Each structure stands twice: as structure tokens, then as C-alpha cells.
Amino acid sequence: MPEGDTIHYAASRIRPVLEGHVPDEIRTPHRRFARDRWPEKLAGHAVRSVDAHGKHLFIRFDNKLTLHGHLRMTGSWRVIPQHSTDWPRHPRRAWLVIRRGDMLVVQFDGPVLELMTDSRTRFDKVLSALGPDVVDRRPFDHARYLRRLREDDPTRPIGDALLDQSIVAGMGTVWRSEACWRAQVDPWRPTGTISDEEALALVDLVRPFMQQSARDGFQDRHKQVYGRARELCKRCGRLSRIKGATQGDNNRPLFWCPRCQT
Numbered sequence: 001m002p003e004g005d006t007i008h009y010a011a012s013r014i015r016p017v018l019e020g021h022v023p024d025e026i027r028t029p030h031r032r033f034a035r036d037r038w039p040e041k042l043a044g045h046a047v048r049s050v051d052a053h054g055k056h057l058f059i060r061f062d063n064k065l066t067l068h069g070h071l072r073m074t075g076s077w078r079v080i081p082q083h084s085t086d087w088p089r090h091p092r093r094a095w096l097v098i099r100r101g102d103m104l105v106v107q108f109d110g111p112v113l114e115l116m117t118d119s120r121t122r123f124d125k126v127l128s129a130l131g132p133d134v135v136d137r138r139p140f141d142h143a144r145y146l147r148r149l150r151e152d153d154p155t156r157p158i159g160d161a162l163l164d165q166s167i168v169a170g171m172g173t174v175w176r177s178e179a180c181w182r183a184q185v186d187p188w189r190p191t192g193t194i195s196d197e198e199a200l201a202l203v204d205l206v207r208p209f210m211q212q213s214a215r216d217g218f219q220d221r222h223k224q225v226y227g228r229a230r231e232l233c234k235r236c237g238r239l240s241r242i243k244g245a246t247q248g249d250n251n252r253p254l255f256w257c258p259r260c261q262t
Contacts, residue, residue, distance in 0.1 A: 001055070001071070001072060001073050001172050001173070002055065002071045002075070002076070002172075003055065003170060003171065003172035003173075003174060003175055003210075003219075004052070004054050004055055004133065004134060004135040004169065004170020004171065004172070004175075004210065004214070005135050005170070005175070005210045005211070005213035005214040005219060006213075006214075006217075006219070007052045007054070007055050007056065007057050007071070007077075007170075008052045008135045008136075008170075008214035009213065009214050009215070009216075009217045010052070010057060010077035010078075011050050011051060011052040011057055012214070012215070013077075013079045014050045014057075014059070014077065014079060014105050015050040017079055017100055017103045017105055018047040018050055018059065018098065018100060018105060019047050019048075019049060019050050020046060020047065021046060021047060021100050022044060022045065022046045022047075022100075023042070023047065023098045023099060023100050024099050024100055024101065025039075025097075025098070025099040026038060026039040026042050026043070026096075026097070026098050026099075027039065027096075027097040027098075027099075028095065028096055028097075029091075029092070029094050029095065029097065030094075030095040030096075033095070033113075036115065038067075038115050041063075041065060041115065042061055042063070042065065042115075045061045045062050045063045045065075046061065046062045047059055047060065047061055047062075048060045048061060048062045052133075052135075053127075053130055053133050053136075053169060053170075054130055054131075054133050054134075054135075054165055054169025054170040055070055055071070055165065055169070055170060055172070056068065056069070056070050056127065056130070057069050057070075057077065058121065059098075059105075060118065064117060064118045064119075065115055065116070065117060065118070066115070066116050066117070066118055066121050067096070067113070067114075067115055067116075068112070068113070068114050068115075068116050068121060068127075069096075069107055069110050069112060069113045069114075070110070070111070070112035071107075071109075071110055071111075071112075072110075072111045072112065073111075074109045074110075074111060075107060075108060075109045075110035075111060075112075076088065076089065076107070076108045076109065076110075077105070077106070077107055077108075077110075078105075078106050078108065079103060079104070079105055079106075080103070080104045080106055081102060081103060081104070082099060082101075082102045082103060082104050083102065087106075088108070089108045089109070093108045093109050094106050094107070094108055095107050095108065095109065095110050095113050096110070096113055129165075129166045130165055130166065130169045131144065131145060131148050131164075131165060131166050131167045131168045131169045132144050132145050132168060132169065133169045133170050134168050134169065134170040134171055134175075134203055134206075134207055134210060135170045135207075135210050135211055135214050137211065140203060140204075140207065142200055142203075145167065145168055145199075145203060146196060146199060146200070148166060148167040148168075149161060149167050149191060149194075149199055152164065152167060152191055153191070154190060154191050154192025155190050155191075155192065156190065156191050157187060157188050157189065157190065157191070157247060157248075158180070158185060158186075158187060158188075158189050158190070158191050158194050158199075158202070159176055159177075159180055159187025159188065159247050159248075159254055159256075160187075160247055160248040161191045162176040162179060162180075162202065163176055163248065163252065168203060170210070171206075171210075173226075173252045173253050173254070174219065174223065174226045175206055175210060176254070177225050177226045177253075177254055177255045177256065178206050178209070178222065178223065178224060178225060178226060179202045179203070179205065179206040180202065180256055180261060181224055181225040181235075181255075181256060181257060181261060182201075182205040182206055182224070183198060183201040183202045183205050183206075184260055184261050184262065185198055185201070185202060185261055185262075186256065186261045186262055187247065187254055187256050187261070188247075188256075209222040225242055225255045225256065225257065226253075226255050227253075227255065228242045228255060229242055229243060229244030229255060230242065230244075233257040233259065233260060235257065235260050236257060236259050236260050239259055240257050240258060240259035240260065241257075242255055242256070242257055243255065243256055243257070243258055
């Protein structure tokens with residue numbers, strides 16, 4: 001699943017194409033949108049802003065309507081030259097195509113794509129419940145994060161709690177493994193045993209790397225533990241090897257060092 005840094009990176013690619021401009025064309029090729037008339041509702045209106053919160057992306061128009069997308073496991077946002085013959089996925093898999101000039105903004109295979117009023121984006125149950133965004137360039141709301149964490153089940157493993165978007169928005173399977181490794185916290189420890197200092201380190205030590213990935217799109221360069229099962233720990237050297245398993249109700253992959261993460 002694309003994580004918060006990937007969505008912020010997509011927003012930064014889309015923003016210079018659309019923000020402040022009226023799109024030349026909007027198409028919704030997928031049959032599920034055949035009767036929704038989005039092109040007619042948005043025709044002639046400028047894109048007011050393009051922004052992200054956690055794993056959610058918003059394209060906001062000046063008529064108080066917003067395109068909201070969440071990619072889940074399958075989707076992708078791309079910016080493509082109009083006449084390119086090298087599309088990353090088949091054009092028939094496009095759900096949304098917005099053209100301005102000779103550039104296309106395309107959402108492929110996005111299981112969540114909806115046109116909302118601005119007020120609904122503020123009061124929607126899922127969106128309003130999101131925790132502070134770990135990738136956002138604005139100061140992170142540590143107090144809100146700690147409050148949400150302490151309100152959660154204290155027996156829940158901290159590695160699983162970090163995936164809860166109502167606690168901290170934008171962290172997924174890759175970055176929760178990296179966060180626990182960088183903070184030297186065992187991801188299987190119950191949340192109730194995690195001190196405030198440890199909880200803050202889980203965010204603060206990984207946040208700069210997520211923000212860098214959001215700027216340049218190169219997430220892989222920051223992976224110290226994810227996907228490295230049975231490899232030597234980069235901190236412990238020959239003293240320990242990385243373990244891999246799944247965690248939580250959704251059996252999401254997890255990687256950690258059994259020696260230096262306590």
C-alpha cells in the first residue's frame with residue numbers, strides 16, 4: 001500500500017500541473033462513474049489546491065468541490081505527457097484523467113475515488129478521525145499523537161498501533177518497521193509499556209526520512225530493515241540477523257532486529 005510519503009510526492013508532482021489552473025479536460029473512463037457527470041460539474045473551474053493528509057490526496061476546485069482519492073493496495077497517481085506511448089499501466093485501467101495543456105494527471109486502479117463537497121471533507125467520519133500527518137512539513141502535533149496513542153488498547157503491539165491512521169496518519173508497513181528499528185523499540189511490545197519518550201522517538205526519528213522521500217520519491221534508499229529478513233542487522237553487525245513476520249489482523253509484513261530492539 002502506498003504510504004504517506006508516496007502520496008505527498010504524488011501531490012507535489014500534480015500541484016504544478018493543476019493548481020491555479022482550469023483543466024482543459026476531465027475524463028472518468030471507468031464505468032462506475034458513467035452517470036456521475038463529474039466532467040460537467042467541474043468544467044470551467046480552477047483547481048484551488050492539491051494537498052495530502054496521510055494516505056489521502058485531495059484536488060480542490062474553486063466551486064467548493066473536491067476530488068478525494070485513496071489508493072489502498074492497488075492504486076497509483078501519475079503525471080504523464082499527453083502524447084506519451086509509455087504509460088505505466090494500460091490506459092483502460094485509468095479511473096480519472098485530468099488534462100491541462102500537454103500533461104495528464106491520471107489515477108489508475110484507485111479503489112477510493114469520490115467527488116465531495118468541501119464541507120464533507122471536514123466532517124466525513126474517516127477523514128475527520130485521521131491523526132496528525134507524519135509527513136506534513138508543518139510542526140507535528142505531538143500532544144494529539146500521544147493522546148490518541150494512550151486512548152488506544154494498551155495491550156496492542158506498538159507496531160500494529162503505528163498502522164492505525166487515527167493515531168498517526170501516513171505510516172504504513174515499511175515505515176513502521178523503520179520507525180521501530182530507528183527508535184530501538186521491539187514492535188511486539190504492548191503499547192501500554194511504551195514511554196512517552198519512546199513513542200515520540202518512533203515518530204521523530206523516521207519523520208525526516210519520510211519527508212525526504214516525499215520530496216524526491218526515493219523511498220528505498222532509507223530502508224534499513226524492511227524486506228531484509230535473515231540479513232545482518234546494520235546496527236548490530238554480525239551479532240544479529242533481521243527477523244521477518246506478519247502482525248495484526250491484516251497480517252501486514254514486519255521486520256525487526258531481536259537483539260537491539262527491546
